Amino acid sequence: MTETTLGVKGHCAHCDITFALKPWQLNAIALNEPFDCPYCHKVLQLNCPRQLRQLKSLDNLALLRPSMLVLTCVALLVALVVEWVGLISRIGQLNVSLVAILIHFLTLRHARHRHRMTLTLQAVNPIIERPVEQFAGVAGARFGQR
Ligand SMILES: [Zn+2]
Helix, strand or coil, X not given: CCHHHCCCEEEECCCCCEEECCHHHHHHHHCCCCEEXXXXXXXXXXXXXXXXXXHHCHHHHHCHHHHHXXXXXXXXXXXXXXXXXXXXXXXXHHHHHHHHHHHHHHHHHHHHHHHCCEEEEEECCXXXXXXXXXXXXXXXXXXXHC
Protein backbone atom coordinates (compact mmCIF):
# COMPACT_ATOMS: atom_id res chain seq x y z
CA MET A 1 0.00 0.00 0.00
CA THR A 2 1.02 3.62 -0.22
CA GLU A 3 2.55 5.91 2.40
CA THR A 4 -0.90 7.19 3.29
CA THR A 5 -1.69 4.06 5.28
CA LEU A 6 1.37 4.30 7.51
CA GLY A 7 -0.45 6.34 10.15
CA VAL A 8 -2.84 3.47 10.90
CA LYS A 9 -2.36 1.73 14.22
CA GLY A 10 -3.71 -1.49 15.58
CA HIS A 11 -4.75 -2.14 19.16
CA CYS A 12 -4.51 -5.71 20.41
CA ALA A 13 -7.49 -6.34 22.66
CA HIS A 14 -5.68 -9.27 24.30
CA CYS A 15 -2.38 -7.75 25.47
CA ASP A 16 -3.65 -4.14 25.37
CA ILE A 17 -0.74 -2.86 23.25
CA THR A 18 -1.14 -0.37 20.41
CA PHE A 19 1.32 -0.76 17.56
CA ALA A 20 1.83 0.70 14.09
CA LEU A 21 0.50 -1.62 11.42
CA LYS A 22 2.82 -2.69 8.65
CA PRO A 23 1.54 -2.68 5.04
CA TRP A 24 1.21 -6.49 4.92
CA GLN A 25 -0.81 -6.44 8.14
CA LEU A 26 -3.11 -3.79 6.66
CA ASN A 27 -3.53 -5.94 3.58
CA ALA A 28 -4.40 -8.91 5.79
CA ILE A 29 -7.00 -6.84 7.66
CA ALA A 30 -8.48 -5.53 4.41
CA LEU A 31 -8.80 -9.12 3.15
CA ASN A 32 -10.25 -10.21 6.51
CA GLU A 33 -7.32 -12.58 7.04
CA PRO A 34 -6.21 -13.24 10.63
CA PHE A 35 -2.58 -12.53 11.57
CA ASP A 36 -0.44 -12.88 14.70
CA CYS A 37 -0.03 -10.10 17.24
CA PRO A 38 3.67 -9.12 17.25
CA TYR A 39 3.64 -9.01 21.09
CA CYS A 40 1.43 -11.76 22.49
CA HIS A 41 1.27 -13.84 19.25
CA LYS A 42 -2.48 -14.29 19.54
CA VAL A 43 -4.31 -14.56 16.24
CA LEU A 44 -5.93 -11.20 15.60
CA GLN A 45 -8.75 -10.13 13.36
CA LEU A 46 -10.73 -6.94 12.84
CA ASN A 47 -14.31 -7.70 13.78
CA CYS A 48 -15.72 -4.20 13.47
CA PRO A 49 -17.39 -3.63 10.07
CA ARG A 50 -17.32 0.14 10.59
CA GLN A 51 -13.53 0.21 11.07
CA LEU A 52 -13.08 -2.12 8.11
CA ARG A 53 -15.06 0.27 5.91
CA GLN A 54 -12.97 3.15 7.24
CA LEU A 55 -9.77 1.29 6.38
CA LYS A 56 -10.95 0.47 2.88
CA SER A 57 -11.84 4.10 2.24
CA LEU A 58 -8.15 4.98 2.74
CA ASP A 59 -7.44 3.73 -0.76
CA ASN A 60 -9.74 6.42 -2.09
CA LEU A 61 -8.02 9.04 0.04
CA ALA A 62 -4.68 8.13 -1.53
CA LEU A 63 -6.07 9.49 -4.78
CA LEU A 64 -7.30 12.64 -3.09
CA ARG A 65 -3.94 14.47 -2.97
CA PRO A 66 -3.22 14.47 -6.75
CA SER A 67 -6.83 15.17 -7.68
CA MET A 68 -7.02 18.06 -5.21
CA LEU A 69 -3.83 19.49 -6.69
CA VAL A 70 -5.31 19.39 -10.20
CA LEU A 71 -8.57 20.90 -8.95
CA THR A 72 -6.79 23.77 -7.20
CA CYS A 73 -4.61 24.50 -10.24
CA VAL A 74 -7.73 24.59 -12.45
CA ALA A 75 -9.45 26.97 -10.01
CA LEU A 76 -6.41 29.28 -10.02
CA LEU A 77 -6.23 29.21 -13.82
CA VAL A 78 -9.95 29.92 -14.18
CA ALA A 79 -9.65 32.86 -11.76
CA LEU A 80 -6.71 34.17 -13.78
CA VAL A 81 -8.55 33.87 -17.11
CA VAL A 82 -11.76 35.41 -15.73
CA GLU A 83 -9.77 38.37 -14.40
CA TRP A 84 -7.93 38.65 -17.73
CA VAL A 85 -11.23 38.65 -19.66
CA GLY A 86 -12.47 41.35 -17.30
CA LEU A 87 -15.36 39.60 -15.55
CA ILE A 88 -13.87 40.09 -12.08
CA SER A 89 -11.44 42.59 -10.63
CA ARG A 90 -7.88 41.85 -9.57
CA ILE A 91 -9.02 41.81 -5.94
CA GLY A 92 -11.77 39.35 -6.88
CA GLN A 93 -9.23 37.10 -8.57
CA LEU A 94 -7.01 37.24 -5.48
CA ASN A 95 -9.95 36.30 -3.27
CA VAL A 96 -10.97 33.36 -5.46
CA SER A 97 -7.36 32.11 -5.54
CA LEU A 98 -7.01 32.38 -1.77
CA VAL A 99 -10.27 30.52 -1.17
CA ALA A 100 -9.18 27.76 -3.59
CA ILE A 101 -5.85 27.34 -1.78
CA LEU A 102 -7.60 27.38 1.60
CA ILE A 103 -10.04 24.64 0.52
CA HIS A 104 -7.07 22.66 -0.82
CA PHE A 105 -5.23 22.68 2.52
CA LEU A 106 -8.35 22.11 4.61
CA THR A 107 -9.26 19.03 2.56
CA LEU A 108 -5.77 17.56 2.85
CA ARG A 109 -5.68 18.30 6.58
CA HIS A 110 -8.98 16.51 7.01
CA ALA A 111 -7.66 13.55 4.99
CA ARG A 112 -4.48 13.34 7.08
CA HIS A 113 -6.57 13.49 10.24
CA ARG A 114 -8.63 10.54 9.05
CA HIS A 115 -5.47 8.53 8.42
CA ARG A 116 -4.57 8.63 12.08
CA MET A 117 -6.89 5.86 13.21
CA THR A 118 -6.52 2.96 15.57
CA LEU A 119 -8.12 -0.34 14.70
CA THR A 120 -9.31 -2.50 17.57
CA LEU A 121 -8.16 -6.04 16.84
CA GLN A 122 -9.87 -8.89 18.63
CA ALA A 123 -8.11 -12.14 19.43
CA VAL A 124 -9.83 -14.97 17.59
CA ASN A 125 -9.58 -18.73 17.87
CA PRO A 126 -8.07 -20.03 14.67
CA ILE A 127 -10.63 -22.65 13.64
CA ILE A 128 -8.82 -23.45 10.43
CA GLU A 129 -5.07 -23.42 10.87
CA ARG A 130 -3.05 -22.36 7.91
CA PRO A 131 -1.47 -25.38 6.17
CA VAL A 132 2.02 -23.83 6.25
CA GLU A 133 1.87 -23.48 10.02
CA GLN A 134 0.65 -27.03 10.45
CA PHE A 135 3.48 -28.29 8.30
CA ALA A 136 5.99 -26.20 10.25
CA GLY A 137 4.57 -27.58 13.51
CA VAL A 138 4.85 -31.19 12.35
CA ALA A 139 8.36 -30.63 11.00
CA GLY A 140 9.36 -28.97 14.27
CA ALA A 141 7.99 -31.90 16.32
CA ARG A 142 9.85 -34.41 14.18
CA PHE A 143 13.03 -32.40 14.42
CA GLY A 144 12.64 -32.34 18.21
CA GLN A 145 12.31 -36.14 18.37
CA ARG A 146 15.73 -36.70 16.86
ZN1 LIG B 1 -1.35 -8.85 21.57
